[in-house]
Amino acid sequence: MLDASVSGVVPSPTLAINERVAGLRASGRDVLHLGLGQSPFPVPEHVVAALQANAHQKDYLPVRGLPDLRAAVADYHRRHEGSRASAEDVLVGPGTKELMFGMTLALDATLLLPNPSWVSYAPQAKLLKRAVRWVETDPAAGWRLTPNALEAALAEGGGHRILVLNSPNNPTGAAYTPAELEALAAVARRHGILVLSDEIYSGVHHTGAHASFARYYPEGSVVSNGLSKWCGAGGWRLGAFVFPRELRPLLDAMAVIASESFSAVAAPIQYAAVSAFRDDPALKPYLQRSRAVLAGVGGALREALVAAGLRVSHPEGGFYLFAELPESRHPSGLALCEALLEDAGVAALPGSAFGRPAAEPSMRLAYVDFDGAAAMRHAPAGVDAAFLAAHCGRVLEAGRRIAAFVRD
Known part of the structure; x- marks a missing residue:
């Protein structure tokens, strides 16, 4: 059945x-x-030490995440991306993959995916009976999404749309420049679409010059990040979404979904993650x-x-x-x-x-x-x-x- x-x-x-x-x-x-x-x-050794020191933590934590961790995540994004985020704008989950699933569930919208895109975006949409619209990219342009291609896809109509933009990118390794992001943001703003900016690889931009899409479209961007890639902790399953205040109803809806699904991320992992997002000299x-x-x-x-x-x-x-x-x-x-x-x-x-x-x-x-x-x-x-x-x-x-x- x-x-x-x-x-x-x-x-x-x-x-x-x-x-x-x-x-x-x-x-x-x-x-x-x-x-x-x-x-x-x-x-990193100081993050491992923090996990060891908090192995005794056994209680359920708030659904939205440990308050100290949410504050540390917000501070991380303010330092690195010029974000205006506060702790109240952060939702913590057992990896960004689970949070993406919750977001797709919460929104009755078509996913716009640059082609190629990470393997799980489209299957998650299919599981949740959401439509996917692939947007072609140009190999000669490094497989990047262009403003013209995005404009053409949005001009087709089709109700609510979510653009998923991943930079640095999986599978291509491409990283969008500030000018490219600004041009895409102008199109997104003109159409009033929601953008999920998947920035899980931000810390391993090869020159350290990562630019966040939310800097250019703060009111409509949800930023996704976590410990899997730049912190080497994929098996720890710790991710976070940062929302603009304009999208607080979406955060609230996803928190309800979290309360009825994963409840909360493992307590020792959350306590340890605070040290990863803080400005530690190590x-x-x-x-x-x-x-x-x-x-x-x-x-x-x-x-x-x-x-x-x-x-x-x-x-x-x-x-x-x-x-x-x-x-x-x-x-x-x-x-x-x-x-x-x-x-x-x-x-x-x-x-x-x-x-x-x-x-x-x-x-x-x-x-x-x-x-x-x-x-x-x-x-x-x-x-x-x-x-x-x-x-x-x-x-x-x-x-x-x-x-x-x-x-x-």
Whole structure:
């Protein structure tokens, strides 16, 4: 008696590939894992210490989140993005994924998704019987959404719309500039749409120059962030949404949904997260090293793939490349990635998982298969070719294997 909205939805491709790689490795296969976008770096030591110190915390916390944590999140966004947020504007959840689900449930609206987009936006909408409108992007423009494309999509009408904008981007690694965000904000404001600005990779913008969409459209933007990517704590499941005062009714509605679903995020995690969002001096060198390593290894992998004839996005933030073969002997992107895994031992996700046409020979590569703790220790000496060979060799080897696979 399954509902129709569930029967056609498959497990998240990122989690599925992770389980498959684990099984292959357990059987003795040497698989280079570029399929799962998980931070390779350890959680900062002062944040781990805070979790240890609060392991005894056992009580239910407020549905909207620990007050000190909500204040710390608001302060983080004021410091880094010029936000006007206060603690009352913050909702904490067990990862931003759960909060996105709650937001989609709370709003009867069509999701506007730049193509390609992260794997779970569209499936969540399908589960909740919400419409999705894909908005095409231009590979020559780094797969970025343009004001003209957004204007054309909005001109079609269709009731309430939510634009989901992710920068730095998964799967392309692109990061929007202030000028690009300002131009998109002008279109969003003219049409009065709601924008979910997914900024989960803000802390790992490769030059530290992240720009928040909410700076240019504060009254209509909900900002999503959390500990998974820039703090290395994906398994802790801690995310937060920051709302403008104009959207307080949405925050209130999502808090009601939270009260009847996850109740509250685990208490020890929330207490520990306060130290992550505060302006701790230990966090600055941690982020500087993370960014330097990711910029170095992402650039090196791109260089190898471009030399092999692939069209590859420029990595500007996060830890992803989006690559497309000029031609392929495989009938689909999925078949391409299956062959790459079986023949070359490299795990990747097909572009179709992110909204691209099934026949397109494209794939996302997450350049994170290296020992992040060791890389972090040695990064202060400089990230050069010798460093990458010593500490990110598996990612470089993946580039060589992909190049050989394409040539063959």
